Amino acid sequence: MPSHAGAPPSRRLFLAMSAGGAVAGVAALSGCALQVSTGVSGSGETVTLMVKPDDISPELIKEAQKDLGVKIVTVRYDITKLIGMMTNGNPPDLVRGVGAVDAPYFAARDVMEELDPYFAKSGVLKLDDLDPVNDLWRYDGRTQGKGPRYGMAKDFSQDSMYWYNTALFDKAGVDYPPETEPVTYEEWLEDAERLTRRKNGQTTVFGGSYNGVLTPNLLASLTVAAGGSLFTDDFSRVDFTAPEARKALGWYIDYCRAKVGPSLIQPDPNAWDGPSYQANRMAMSNSGYWLGGVINADKKLAPLSRLAPAPVFEGGPRVSPCQAGTGLWMPKKARNKDAAWRVFEWFFGETPARERASSGWGIPTLKSLRSLMPAQEDYQKRVLKVQNAELKHFSVIAFTPYASADSLYALFNQIAPAAMNGQMSVDTLAGRLNSVMNEQLKRGKEQVG
Structure with missing residues (x-):
């Protein structure tokens, strides 16, 4: 790392966007962004989510604040803004991403927190309950689908159906x-x-x-x-x-x-x-x-x-x-990691996850929630039969x-x-x-x- 490590790298470096929005220079973020202390989580902390409006409703945010005692602030997802916040050493605590393509991109640039230690201790998100689609959020330094977990999908579809x-x-x-x-x-x-x-x-x-x-x-x-x-x-x-x-x-x-x-x-x-x-x-x-x-x-x-x-x-x-596997990841320099993980567990394993599963807008990414998928009508039962048969043909395409x-x-x-x-x-x-x-x-x- 060059001698200026510790000082925030220039915004120009990151905002040199090549055609179509690829970020030139995210690599330099890894050791260069401002070092920030990680606060220990407790009631009353604020967790910043960078998401799109339809990722989480204002009603759910209110519920989270009541259930978890954590204040949630949302920032609209914007790649340029994300790079700016990360460059300034003040990243969001959780960021939306499309697992199929974003996970290897950001993991290779060393800006994502490895979540294995959190999963290992979680009573909500158990490894043997994770649908294989969550392997889209794994990267071993070379190939997607193996190695540490950097995020999780909120729901999914097999997008070639x-x-x-x-x-x-x-x-x-x-x-x-x-x-x-x-x-x-x-x-x-x-x-x-x-x-x-x-x-x-x-x-x-x-x-x-x-x-x-x-x-x-x-x-x-x-x-x-x-x-x-x-x-x-x-x-x-x-x-x-x-x-x-x-x-x-x-x-x-x-x-x-x-x-x-x-x-x-x-x-x-x-x-x-x-x-x-x-x-x-x-x-x-x-x-x-x-x-x-x-x-x-x-x-x-x-x-x-x-x-x-x-x-x-x-x-x-x-x-x-x-081809998507949209979910959330935690920046390495996030300030409130423990509180962010509690929000992560809630979003992927508690009320929002149950609501998503029963809505029919995607397959739940916890196997234990599959029983909530709509199956009241005959046509829903038929769809579910086709979908369940297809699950065994899923594989990560790196x-x-x-x-x-x-x-x-x-x-x-x-x-x-x-x-x-x-x-x-x-x-x-x-x-x-x-x-x-x-x-x-x-x-x-x-x-x-």
Whole structure:
């Protein structure tokens, strides 16, 4: 560490944001931010949460203050603000993150607190009760999914699964997918083409939407489904020209070219699948179990809607990953760690966790809460049967620690539309993506050291 360790590093260093919001220089935070004393927790302490408004309601915050005797202050999640607070030696006590992509990124930069000692002592969050999805929040210095725990997911979905509207299938004369056996990605796309409806050059019904949580995570998942890996063994490079990654990229570009669903070149005016699916204008939506939170609220739509397993590529393995795993982590320099852990336990194992589990907006991340998942109606029982069968196909798909998913997403969005519009071949696209993404990954690896 250079001689100025102990003084806060310059904000300029951290706020040099590369394309799409990757943070240049978070690495320097590890030993450089101001040292702060960790107060011992007790009643009346204040815990600062950096979250999005829908992560925790004002009612729950009031309840926490009553139950725990801890005051909770929320700051709206903002990556630039987070870096600023960490740089100034005054980070939040708990920070929202997307486990699938944020955990390796921040853990590699040594700014996250290892939570194993806290889990070991917890009477609320027991290790044998943790769903395997929480392994997205583990990182051993090299690979995601192993090593110390740095956070936990609040709920999850297997994001390659998809919902479908049986009424639209009936109307188009398309057979329903099997309940627990996967279709191939090619079959999914053929069905989407048959289900799409157009009038006067406008798409009136999307046959199917398949964009994943964010394109880089989607392509990483599709590549594993094709039998390969998007990243090299040390995660320092991507290779879209490798046969499996090329197959994954080719399929996704075919999906965009077919204009059967929303994409960069045919955006959904609602910006997400929910409203189009609710309005009977989308026959299949690649949204995992969590979309049931929207569907169940519509008593006409819910009985017509079914959940299907993640598709497979012919000859590839059956994988059903989680591309998000949103939850919380604790910065290494947080001031109120013990009080923050008490809030963490409450958020992930007590009232908020029980409320989330019974809402149908996601699968609980504690196995002991699964019995709270909605199962009153026949259609809910059917969804649960499909979902429970799919759980055994979950696996962690490790993401690179050397670039933020947002920055890779921005690079993809700059280059890919030409290929989606048929003005560039998939092979040319693969080469260009390698070139720009590997430059980004190289810079990130230099920062992490």
